[in-house]
Amino acid sequence: MNFPSWPALLVVDVEGNGANPPDLVEVAALPVRDGQPDTSTAGAWLIKPPRPVTPFAARVHGLTNQVLDGKPGWEEVQDQVHACLGTAWITAHNAHVDYRVLSAHLPQWKPAGVIDTLRLAKATYPDLPKYSLDALIEHVSPDLSQAPASGRHRAPFDAYATAQLLTAMATKYANWEQLVAAAVPPGLPGAPEAEQEPTLW
Template sequence: MTVQPWQQAPLVALDLEGTGAQDREQEAILEVAVVPLHDGHPDLPCAFATLVNPGRGVPRRPWISPGINDQTLSTAPPFDRIATDLAERIDSRWIVGHNVGVDWRLLRRYLPDVRPAGLLDTLALARAVGLDSGRALTALVDQAGLDGALHVALPTGQPHRALWDATAAAFLLTWLVGRYWPKRDPTLNDLRAIAGIDLAPPAEQPSLF
């Protein structure tokens, strides 16, 4: 129901950390986090986050956090062990993410039967607001002054880890909504019109990079 206030919609913030798009069809998921939103705020006690054992060695790459390496991944569950739980947390909900089409393509490759209600992209909303921090989530968090709230919510969290990035996207969504609609609370349909991304098959979903 898209005419409901956006805060009442079933929203979950999602982030995946992977080996990188240059691996093409062999890109592996290394970490995943799903953070439900309650009244427009991240519900961290109900969040789900885990490293994922890709079943192969992971080369060091600049975008992979130092905390994600062969040693830490060796004791993590393989994706098939978390797939059912992950799908249950996403099905029929609106996925919020930063440049969410990239995460959606990778998720859909591993969970082809997952059925979210739709996708909401904080990057698209930031561009609609007219922010000039480029594409980086960390730059937008800094511009929005959300660093303190994130530190309180995740005292040991760090950027480029799935739980931090998903939580940051949740905080950023609420801040951006307030910037784009300063005098009223939009409906989910309003938000979808500005930040919605089509649930296209992975090969058809354009990358913003």
């Protein structure tokens, strides 16, 4: 895999308040350059949601209403997030979720494409019993020594872990086009066009 040939790509992760549909409480966007996560230019935002964080969500990510009290609301950071994302490709684990939530909060945002590391893992490691982020971290054993100190289930850490999993799996593919074919879910931006059957007219 020729990593320098990749287009601009950000690994994203979002955390919500547990409502349906969710309000964002944390967003992380981590560029991948030459096959390495670039933490020096990463973006991360804590956000006070308009509705309280549910007890279940707070137990998962630790972002309680007290932690988020005094943080900016979404309207205060949305332009920063949009500028950071730009029109780059994004990667996320179970990317439908992150893409759907971000798109709902940023209606004008149009990424070049969406790579799903869950879909990629199923193509790369077809015999695993589970494909959760934890299961893949255990299977791949990526280097997380430089991961953000926030820890698992926080957006900066999960984005870093996903970036390391992405580049580890990408080495199994000859080029970017093969990676895209395996990793972009149908119907999401960047999905390869289905070949048309030839017709007589």
